[in-house]
Amino acid sequence: MAEDDNAVVEISLKLASVYASMFDYEKAVEGFQFCIATQEDKIKKYGEKNLDEDTLLLWAMSMDWYARFLLNIKKYDLAKKHFVKAYEMSERINGLGHEQTAVLLNDIGSVCSLQKDYTEAIEYLEKAIDAARECKSLDIGSFYVNLGTVYLQQSMIAEAERCCKEGLILSKKMENKDATEEAKICLEEIQNLLKKK
Missing domain, CATH: 1.25.40.10 (Tetratricopeptide repeat domain)
Structure with missing residues (x-):
């Protein structure tokens, strides 16, 4: 299975969330950013119109979960930026x-x-x-x-x-x-x- 496969990204996202709950913020940030970057690479490479909804919604979910993490550590500006991007994708698709x-x-x-x-x-x-x-x-x-x-x-x-x-x-x-x-x-x-x- 390729490292950029949606299933791998989904597992990485759950793992990042676990790290966040254990206060291992360095690994959490690394995990969230990996998920976001992996999905963004696909979007840049193939274009939004050529990707399936699951790939795009997984990107939005990664943004959302990272935003929640940022909110918990009181990085409000950054949290808002990620929530807005997740919202825009959700509105486009859903x-x-x-x-x-x-x-x-x-x-x-x-x-x-x-x-x-x-x-x-x-x-x-x-x-x-x-x-x-x-x-x-x-x-x-x-x-x-x-x-x-x-x-x-x-x-x-x-x-x-x-x-x-x-x-x-x-x-x-x-x-x-x-x-x-x-x-x-x-x-x-x-x-x-x-x-x-």
Whole structure:
């Protein structure tokens, strides 16, 4: 099996993720970069139009996983750059109303929020909600809570409350326990802020 075979890249990606979870960042970075570079070489050599979806989506997945790793070590600019590239590929192949596209939009919005770029965070999170609505994603409630949290960070209490209430309703409807809990915490924070006023 060739070193650039998709199966090898997939195993390398999983291995890089294991290294990351073991805090062996040097090997993790090496692994993620190998996966990205290997897929990019194929794209340069054959052109995107001549490659199968699996090859392109494996590149996007490598970008996504590397971005998550970068996010965990607080390299927000680099994480955002990789999330955006993964999102663009996902949108081209899967379309906007796809689960993975919605998740990536949410991730970009979350990074923007961590960078305190709230305007851009809101734009991406609203797109994530639209995409999640289209594909009937179980995560839609969580995306609303993330948007509510961004409004909360800007002291836009009414907007935050609207989003977190919507997040709670949708999370219960989708039976998403984690998102339901997130929504309740968001609403509690809002109530605490209102008591202080």
